[in-house]
Amino acid sequence: MNASTVTRQPASGRPVLLRWAPLLLLLAFAFALPLVVRSATYLHILILLLLYAYLTTSWNLVGGFAGVLPLGHAAFVGIGAYTSTVLSLQYGLSPWIGMILGGMISTIVGVLIGLPTFKMRGAYFALATIAFAEGLRVMVENLDRLGPFRLNGPRGLQIPPLEVGFGRLMFAEKEPYYYIILTMLVLAVGITWAVSRSKLGYCLAAGGEEPEAAQSLGINVARLKLIAMAISSFLTSLAGTFWAQFTLYIHPKSVMSLDISFEIAFIALIGGRGSIAGPLLGALLLRPVSDFSRIHFGDTLPGLHLVIFGVVLILVMLYQPRGLQEPLTRLYRRGMQRLFGTGEGG
Amino acid sequence: MKIVRILVASIACCGWLLGAAAEAPAQAVVKVGNILPLSGPSASVGLQNKQAQDMAVQEINDAGGIKSLGGAKIQMLYADSESKPEKGVAEAERFINTEKVHILTGAWNSAVSYPVSAVAERYQIPFLVPVSVADKITEQGFKYVFRIAAKDxxxxxxxxxxxxxxxxxxxxxxxxxxxxxxxxxxxxxxxxxxxxxxxxxxxxxxxxxxxxxxxxxxxxxxxxxxxxxxxxxxxxxxxxxxxxxxxxxxxxxxxxxxxxxxxxxxxxxxxxxxxxxxxxxxxxxxEWETDVNKPGAKETNEKFKKLYGYNLTGESVDAYAAMYVLADALERAASTDPRAIRDALAKTRLTKGPAMIVGYDAIEFDESGQNKHAAxxxxxxxxxxxxxxxxxxxxxxxxxxxxxxxxxxx
Missing domain, CATH: 3.40.50.2300 (Response regulator)
Structure with a gap:
């Protein structure tokens, strides 16, 4: 035992670097990708992939670590999209500021939802969050204005593509969108990583798996879940603003629909809830399946792409109920072990 | 191990799909990108639209295609919007960037046509809308959007x-x-x-x-x-x-x-x-009824009914007529350049031919792109x-x- 620590210690500089090398490579690859992928179509698909990976990573803070299943995150996407859009359309405010403001509103709303609902268990919590998100959507659909703010009911808001530039978060090309969402994703993954290594993360995991045991140890589970919810709703909301600026048209059925909440949950379940890589893997598998099957079967066999999506979901649930993250992590570990010897034991 | 096999299969599948996208068809075709709700809540009307357009395109191609382009055939490409604006926009961009279509049509749902009109305008590809009725679609000052149907x-x-x-x-x-x-x-x-x-x-x-x-x-x-x-x-x-x-x-x-x-x-x-x-x-x-008193209407309806099992509706007639409006514009443009097609569309004045099964006497667009005779x-x-x-x-x-x-x- 003594010997092994001794042999590891002096060489620690290199193995650590080596351990991080694949991640850094992956990151470099992601940043270099637009240099190779020139087609706006495939960039569009990649951006949506990253967007969903980001959304699921944000969701994962509550849905993964805190061990509950929130199905109402579309509400935060909607709040983010509407806040920045209304403020930029009516008052000319930069969407970047609107993004932060929307995030703050979402945080407050997220905590307000969390206060009563985190006492619920299992399906009841999921249903309560669905009810809340759907309620919000129906409200927006039936409101033409909210005080001085024009929401335009079910007809939604179109952002005229007039002022292009970084300050307006609006570009004629796809590349800037790609880099922005990639940066957001890296930050979100970083936050998730930090949380998972912190006391908050351990307590959340404990509270999620064995709430009674955690409480008996003096952990205030409800409060920690609220903190996770606050971070998660803030991050989710930022994606809403990005979505609005990317598609330049929002309406309640697009940015607040249950479909978004479900798709986030699907990606998380496929990839693996409660792990850092899970949301990324899930998005990496599900988004291309959904996009390419729509592109290639959408015209000849309408509806088939939804069947394919469902079949993939069922297969993974049957054979890998904890998500794809588990076998792939095992594979990765084994590969690392073989490459760098036994030092990498875990 | 099983999961690995599935993964390999799905990756292979993706690769095959990508490959399928790459093979481009031969020249002498006019590519029309058509975005419709082919699944989801509006699938049935989307399908009726598609069938009416398929029938019209079949007729046009059988009659020798676009003569001024050396008998070029019209090739219809369809995409499913699922009635979702963001999917419609993604498909419009794919049609324009990857498939290199010469013209866009669709998208039935006003909520999809509206943002797609902005995409079409940005890339300067004409967007021929048969039936999305929301007023705002032709009231944005756009030059590349044309609508057949009456607005709401x-x-x-x-x-x-x-x-x-x-x-x-x-x-x-x-x-x-x-x-x-x-x-x-x-x-x-x-x-x-x-x-x-x-x-x-x-x-x-x-x-x-x-x-x-x-x-x-x-x-x-x-x-x-x-x-x-x-x-x-x-x-x-x-x-x-x-x-x-x-x-x-x-x-x-x-x-x-x-x-x-x-x-x-x-x-x-x-x-x-x-x-x-x-x-x-x-x-x-x-916009239209099977008992409309127009020459050819009855025959067209019977042909449609025989093919698909139900009557034409006002919407499918608009979709059907749109293809003839397009053929007419292509004939006059004698070019597949989207800008030339746009200019020809703007000068449309169609008073005869199969499109005239509509309930009125001419199809003509005003400056906003709205068919001013729609009744x-x-x-x-x-x-x-x-x-x-x-x-x-x-x-x-x-x-x-x-x-x-x-x-x-x-």
Whole structure:
């Protein structure tokens, strides 16, 4: 035992670097990708992939670590999209500021939802969050204005593509969108990583798996879940603003629909809830399946792409109920072990 | 291990799909990218649109294609929007960037056509819209969007003109109105028009009730109608809710003097089948009816019915006509350059050919891209001994010979 620590210690500089090398490579690859992928179509698909990976990573803070299943995150996407859009359309405010403001509103709303609902268990919590998100959507659909703010009911808001530039978060090309969402994703993954290594993360995991045991140890589970919810709703909301600026048209059925909440949950379940890589893997598998099957079967066999999506979901649930993250992590570990010897034991 | 095999299979599958995308077809074709709701809640109307366009394109190609382009064939590419704006936009971009289409058409849902029009404008690709009726689509100052159908402010205008003529014809008074409409983009747009016209016409609005068209029970809405007891009930509904409303109203014995619907679900072929005699005496405003008095209309309808098993609707006629408008523009442009096609479309004045099965005499676009001749007809559902049918009653000039509308509902 003594010997092994001794042999590891002096060489620690290199193995650590080596351990991080694949991640850094992956990151470099992601940043270099637009240099190779020139087609706006495939960039569009990649951006949506990253967007969903980001959304699921944000969701994962509550849905993964805190061990509950929130199905109402579309509400935060909607709040983010509407806040920045209304403020930029009516008052000319930069969407970047609107993004932060929307995030703050979402945080407050997220905590307000969390206060009563985190006492619920299992399906009841999921249903309560669905009810809340759907309620919000129906409200927006039936409101033409909210005080001085024009929401335009079910007809939604179109952002005229007039002022292009970084300050307006609006570009004629796809590349800037790609880099922005990639940066957001890296930050979100970083936050998730930090949380998972912190006391908050351990307590959340404990509270999620064995709430009674955690409480008996003096952990205030409800409060920690609220903190996770606050971070998660803030991050989710930022994606809403990005979505609005990317598609330049929002309406309640697009940015607040249950479909978004479900798709986030699907990606998380496929990839693996409660792990850092899970949301990324899930998005990496599900988004291309959904996009390419729509592109290639959408015209000849309408509806088939939804069947394919469902079949993939069922297969993974049957054979890998904890998500794809588990076998792939095992594979990765084994590969690392073989490459760098036994030092990498875990 | 199994999961690995599945993964490998799915990756191989993706690769094959990508490969399939790469193989490009030969030259001498005009590529038309068509975005429609082919799955999801509006799939049935999306499919009807597709079938009408397929039939028109088949006819055009069989007749020798575009002669000024050396007999170039029109190639239709379809994409599924699932009725979602962001998917429609993604597909429009794919059509333009990857498939290199020369023209876009679609997208049925106003909510999809609206953002797609911005994409088309940005890439300078003409976007020919057969039926999305929201006014705003042609009111953005865009140069590349063209619409065949009447816009929704014209529909409400004509519904009220019809009401006025009806009162004059039967020497009866309509004092109170009830508005019941699906709470989406389309229904809200109609309701806004109704309110304006009701105020101008001096009617009293006794009920203003939006409802979600996905509702599985509409009895609360029907009870409200019963309580409000309007002279005339105005409706805007999608397919399933139109059927549900009609049947629930029969169940509760709600009988206003007249019910005036706005096409959409009420014009869907499935409506008469499912509502049966409960639908009798309903008035419905549409762009086109099978009994329209135009040469070729009957034959085209029969051909369509033989191919797909149901009648053409106003919407599918617009989709059908749109393809002939496009062929005409291509013929004149003698080029596949999207800008040249756009200029030719802007100068369209189509007065003959198969497209003229529409209910009016010419297709011509104003500066905003709106077909200025698009007109509407009012039909009444009635049984004249041969089962329920839709009978054109208004404007009087188009009324089926010998038919007298039934008002009020007995």
């Amino acid at each position: 402010s014209w529909w409400t205008r004509d519904q009220f003109a019809f009401l006025k003529d009806l009162q004059a014809e039967f020497n009866a008074k309509v004092a109170t109105l009830a508005f019941v409409y699906e709470n989406g983009d389309w229904g809200k747009g109609f309701a806004e028009g109704w309110k304006k016209h009701a105020q101008a016409g001096g009617y009293k609005v006794v009920l203003d009730e939006p409802y979600p068209s996905t509702a599985t029970d509409l009895s609360p809405v029907v009870q409200k109608i019963k309580r409000a007891n309007p002279d005339v009930l105005l409706l805007t509904s999608n397919a399933a809710d139109a059927i549900l409303l009609t049947n629930t109203m029969a169940e509760y014995k709600v009988k206003p003097k007249a019910i005036v619907a706005s096409g959409g679900g009420h014009a869907d072929p499935s409506y008469l089948k499912a509502a049966g005699k409960n639908a009798r005496y309903l008035f419905d405003i549409v 509407l007809v009012m039909v009444q559902v009635n049984d004249l001994g041969k089962g329920l049918e839709r009978i054109t009653v208004w404007p009087k000039a188009s009324r089926r010979a010998g038919y007298k509308p039934v008002f009020p509902i007995p």
